[in-house]
Amino acid sequence: MSEAAVISITDMDPEGIMRTISSVISELGAFSAALVLQDTVHRLTHQREAARLAETLAEYFPLYGEIIESGLSPNEAGQIIEERTNQLIEQLRNFSSIVVVGIESVILDSLSRKLPQSRFYLIPHSETIDAERILANFPANVRLIDIREIMGLGGTRSVLISYAFCQMEEDSFIYPVTFRAVGPDVRSAYNQIVGLNILSGYKRYLSNMAPLYSTSQFFTNQFRIV
């Protein structure tokens, strides 16, 4: 690792990094994007530099800081996600329709491939996406839908899943689209509303950044991913 590379990482303009990964956050999800960033930094430099970058990005991308604080290496995070996703697959096997509010590709990639009989309906968490590109990465049982279609897909064989980030006791951070999508009417239309818990607890990075919500307000069931 050259000195020049280390200097360039710690001296990076945070807005430059955000510009670079903005498409990834929109199309892969914030958690998946944070893992991509962690993996890239891990390959280029060492843990101390990764932590310094977390400081640089504290106001821009706090989820990255939370991952670094968790102490998991990219490999460890990958293994845990894979194991937990396999367990989630067993729970979802009986559902014919799986509506997913928000995209996290690290989870959905294997979910959609290992449940080929189920139909997946994704509601993106961002509006700045290339829909064709998103779909090209998933198998044919995945469709993108608009938030207004969510009620029509409900039923006893339908499950809705979304994400709860950094849950601390009863509260967690959620995608704004989850807030818009999961109201009392939607909760009554689906067999289960599953919240996928990503990272438990939050440190100083997220606490001042996003509004917290009561997790039980949105989800009937919870499943811990990382």
Added chain:
Amino acid sequence: MIGLVLIIVMIVTLIIQALIPARKMLVIFIGATVTTSIAATLGNQNILNIYNGVPWDVLVILLGLGIFSSLFARSRLFSYLAVWCSRASQGKYILILIMFSSIMFILSCTLNNLTALLLVLPVLLSILKALGVNQGFIALCFSLLIVACNLGGAATPIGDFPAILLMGTGSISFLRYLILAFPMCILLFSVIVALSAFYYRKKGRKNPSLLERSLALTSMAQLYRNVTIDKTILYPGVGVFCVMFGLWMVAGRIGLSPGVICFLGVGLLMVIKNEAAEDIVRHGIDFESILFLTALFLMVSCMAGSGILDFIAGLMSRYFTDTKMLVCALMIFCGISTAIFSAGPSMATMLPIAQQIVSQGDAPGDTVYVGLALSVCAGSSFLLTAATAGPLAQSIVEKSGLTTREGPSAKFNFMTFLPFGIFAYAIIQIGGLIFVLVRV
């Protein structure tokens, strides 16, 4: 007298459609209606003769190649290549410039320019967004892409309308066009890319930092992580295309017209990929271009029937007694009229004049026609509005939300393209003139 009226109607129509592109279909159809009515009533032309003057073979080839392009694009081969280019460029600006313009040139040799742009631009925009670029690079990169598109289209007889018109009307054989135009277009493209790269290096612009480049490349890999080539489309597509290519090469000897070969090939691929083909025929064909050109051909047919085009050719022959001067004048006029009226109208009008000049026997037809195609290519590269690829690229860049490193939205419009357009026009037009002067 009637011929003069017809040519005035056509020029007025072309000017209005160029000024009001949002109503160009309406304008061109009114022009065609007026021209046909005048020719059939006042000019005593038989309406069937007017219809027979339309080169239907050209329209069939355009339609067929449009379907073929759309079907082939679904194989995702070209998106895959574009992603490969991003990776191979290592996030270095100059390599992005060279690799993406090269892939655009190659794609435009076989696909229509609009399809080629639609396949490559999303990938290019993603890598540029991720890397962060300044306004100068954006203008240079997209301008070079448009010119690469035009040169690729002119390089083969199936790449773009002027070449298809030449082949479809039997003015030049497939093989002859390929032998003459392809090396010229590669040479001109290489010169333009080399000069662009030299200019960029001279400006001394720095590459993004190591982290930015690594992150951009990892991001691209993730955004296209599971995109694979659809071999069920690719293999039959390549197979059918090779057969069509082979038949086009020997079309004259086996007595099949290029249009029939295109029909057979596309028909076969449609049968093989019937579900996708049905969808493309229903929703994915650019009928607007076909109708626009049909109306245009009707106007040209009326003018040809009135004898005005022969008269103009005769006039030019009398004025330019030297054959080289005559051909050069025709080419320069064709280039400028393409810049103003776009390639379709310009080539459709100029070809009958060129045919008349060739029929006088002083100039070799093959050379004149390829020279004319190069002039149309030069004119298409002059102004952003001269070729359909330009406004499309402008619209895609505007909608993409691409911003410069400094923060403002990226600009790619008529004025940002103009300096490069003048440069590209000069290189291609001079190259075309040298080609003709050496061979006549």
